[in-house]
Amino acid sequence: MLVLALDTATPASMAALVEVTADGLFGVAESRTVDPRAHGEKLAPEIAAVLAEAGYRPRDLTAIVAGLGPGPFTGLRVGLATAASMGQALGIPAYGVCSLDALGRAAGPGRVLIATDARRREVYFATYADGARVIGPEVAKPADVAVLLAAAAGDPAAPGKTAATGAGAGGLAGQTAGNGAGTGWLAGTVDRAAGEGALKYGDVFGVPVEEHLLYPPGAALVALAAEKIRGAAPGEQLTPLYLRRPDAVEPSARKPVLT
Amino acid sequence: MRDEPLVLGIETSCDETGVGIVRGHTLLADALASSVEQHARFGGVVPEVASRAHLEALVPTMQRALDTAGVTLADVDAIAVTSGPGLAGALLVGVAAAKGYALAAEKPIYGVNHLAAHVAVDTLEHGPLPEPAIAMLVSGGHSSLLLVDDLTAGVTPLGATIDDAAGEAFDKVARLIGLGFPGGPVIDRTAREGDRASIAFPRGLTAPKDLAAHRFDFSFSGLKTAVARWVESRERAGEPVPVADVSASFQEAVCDVLTAKAIDACRANGVRTLVIGGGVAANSRLRVLAEERAAKHGIAVRVPRPALCTDNGAMVAALGSHLVAAGVAPSRLDLPADSSMSLTEVSVAG
Numbered sequence: 001m002l003v004l005a006l007d008t009a010t011p012a013s014m015a016a017l018v019e020v021t022a023d024g025l026f027g028v029a030e031s032r033t034v035d036p037r038a039h040g041e042k043l044a045p046e047i048a049a050v051l052a053e054a055g056y057r058p059r060d061l062t063a064i065v066a067g068l069g070p071g072p073f074t075g076l077r078v079g080l081a082t083a084a085s086m087g088q089a090l091g092i093p094a095y096g097v098c099s100l101d102a103l104g105r106a107a108g109p110g111r112v113l114i115a116t117d118a119r120r121r122e123v124y125f126a127t128y129a130d131g132a133r134v135i136g137p138e139v140a141k142p143a144d145v146a147v148l149l150a151a152a153a154g155d156p157a158a159p160g161k162t163a164a165t166g167a168g169a170g171g172l173a174g175q176t177a178g179n180g181a182g183t184g185w186l187a188g189t190v191d192r193a194a195g196e197g198a199l200k201y202g203d204v205f206g207v208p209v210e211e212h213l214l215y216p217p218g219a220a221l222v223a224l225a226a227e228k229i230r231g232a233a234p235g236e237q238l239t240p241l242y243l244r245r246p247d248a249v250e251p252s253a254r255k256p257v258l259t
Numbered sequence: 260m261r262d263e264p265l266v267l268g269i270e271t272s273c274d275e276t277g278v279g280i281v282r283g284h285t286l287l288a289d290a291l292a293s294s295v296e297q298h299a300r301f302g303g304v305v306p307e308v309a310s311r312a313h314l315e316a317l318v319p320t321m322q323r324a325l326d327t328a329g330v331t332l333a334d335v336d337a338i339a340v341t342s343g344p345g346l347a348g349a350l351l352v353g354v355a356a357a358k359g360y361a362l363a364a365e366k367p368i369y370g371v372n373h374l375a376a377h378v379a380v381d382t383l384e385h386g387p388l389p390e391p392a393i394a395m396l397v398s399g400g401h402s403s404l405l406l407v408d409d410l411t412a413g414v415t416p417l418g419a420t421i422d423d424a425a426g427e428a429f430d431k432v433a434r435l436i437g438l439g440f441p442g443g444p445v446i447d448r449t450a451r452e453g454d455r456a457s458i459a460f461p462r463g464l465t466a467p468k469d470l471a472a473h474r475f476d477f478s479f480s481g482l483k484t485a486v487a488r489w490v491e492s493r494e495r496a497g498e499p500v501p502v503a504d505v506s507a508s509f510q511e512a513v514c515d516v517l518t519a520k521a522i523d524a525c526r527a528n529g530v531r532t533l534v535i536g537g538g539v540a541a542n543s544r545l546r547v548l549a550e551e552r553a554a555k556h557g558i559a560v561r562v563p564r565p566a567l568c569t570d571n572g573a574m575v576a577a578l579g580s581h582l583v584a585a586g587v588a589p590s591r592l593d594l595p596a597d598s599s600m601s602l603t604e605v606s607v608a609g
């Protein structure tokens with residue numbers, strides 16, 4: 001079964017073809033462009049390119065798997081709108097999976113933090129134990145991620161829930177410095193981190209970052225939906241994992257114009 | 260008639276998710292989903308709210324359009340989509356979906372100009388447009404006067420608003436006098452009970468010195484402020500605000516300027532056809548005044564029915580159909596969503 005995987009939850013727009021068999025799956029082709037402002041322009045040509053490269057046509061597809069984010073909304077919607085419309089046009093199911101889960105799965109065994117850039121100096125994050133999600137997905141300031149994880153791990157020496165709710169990066173930076181060079185607050189809760197957000201805020205997290213694993217891989221997205229694909233489960237409405245409400249302010253009382 | 264192109268159009272530039280299907284100049288389906296109610300308490304369209312609604316609405320709206328027309332995507336000859344101008348995030352949802360449909364069904368795609376589509380939709384109702392024509396597009400997002408030489412190749416902007424759009428002025432004034440959002444329809448209704456000559460509100464950019472530099476431009480910001488001042492001084496004096504008279508007088512000021520400049524544009528260019536489009540074209544006073552003034556100069560006024568004046572997918576399909584019939588090359592799969600797309604670009608070059 002030929003499956004198209006799409007993800008636009010990070011600065012990368014990614015299209016991949018993955019062959020799903022009864023007992024495994026293998027990558028056929030993958031194309032990725034890293035440009036946070038170009039998902040709308042890059043994704044469709046990438047889909048066309050992976051199909052052409054592998055010698056397939058759209059009608060050869062059995063299913064589509066799309067990363068639901070979390071991720072910056074405008075780019076994220078490009079992948080989901082594309083996946084939903086292709087699924088509808090082809091009469092094949094589209095499935096959504098958490099984009100962070102794809103990174104968590106690809107990171108393999110051990111305790112791993114996955115973090116992607118949420119802009120506004122925040123990250124989308126989740127933690128994984130042997131590929132299975134433990135905490136998240138959530139959005140927070142990088143410094144507060146360390147605090148939240150330490151608290152969740154029940155560390156009595158953690159800087160405390162107060163820091164997580166209010167103090168923010170400044171407060172934590174001081175705590176981290178006082179805790180000894182090279183020992184981030186994540187130490188003890190996760191062994192390593194992956195995702196472009198982990199790389200960007202590596203100094204805050206203070207655990208080793210897997211620099212080869214920055215964006216959700218196509219094969220991992222498909223693996224997360226493999227059961228549904230094999231079982232020909234009905235397609236799903238692709239709703240983004242927004243995690244943030246729209247910025248919208250109700251108008252205040254009208255300002256006088258007479259002086 | 261089977262030789263005429265079957266074209267599907269997708270519109271998501273503001274708060275309406277539209278999918279229209281036309282064969283030649285015949286409208287087969289015009290499915291619409293609107294997020295207008297979600298914006299009401301904010302007093303205007305919230306871009307992120309609109310974008311979320313587009314993503315949710317697109318697939319079901321497409322299905323309704325296909326079912327109504329009794330066709331499948333495989334039957335379609337081309338897919339057209341609004342590339343701009345409009346809200347960047349909202350446009351992008353429609354453009355991405357259109358690419359998905361075009362890619363999956365292996366059909367050509369046309370990224371088209373929203374304003375040119377507002378002009379093209381009139382051909383669904385009134386047949387081929389005599390060219391050249393003058394088009395006046397008035398809505399919450401635009402107020403433009405255009406010279407239409409050839410709908411598939413070139414539209415020349417003559418003028419536009421220099422501040423608020425006409426529909427925006429309706430929204431702001433409606434809020435000011437407590438009539439709610441959107442303001443256009445409710446002011447139109449309320450104005451029927453009022454006296455349009457009761458209050459002399461200003462006509463922006465109509466003084467001789469303004470006409471020299473802004474003959475075909477509009478300004479509605481000063482009008483909005485004048486209404487606010489007038490209402491406020493009544494309130495301060497402890498007098499009731501005559502909402503119907505304010506509505507009627509405000510509406511008259513807007514329609515007076517719009518129609519005067521539109522007729523002037525026709526006469527200055529020797530054009531005998533005026534097309535009016537956009538949500539404000541549904542205003543009853545605007546239609547009457549335009550007809551009255553045009554008749555004096557032998558100018559024919561064409562206004563599509565209200566459902567085709569507001570943003571919809573049919574207008575995009577109508578323009579797409581013109582482009583296919585004229586043999587214009589389709590756009591490429593990397594076509595952008597262009598929030599400030601220029602009117603000189605009717606479709607994104609392939």
Ligand SMILES: [Zn+2]
Nearest residue numbers: 377398537570
């Ligand atoms: Zn419009």
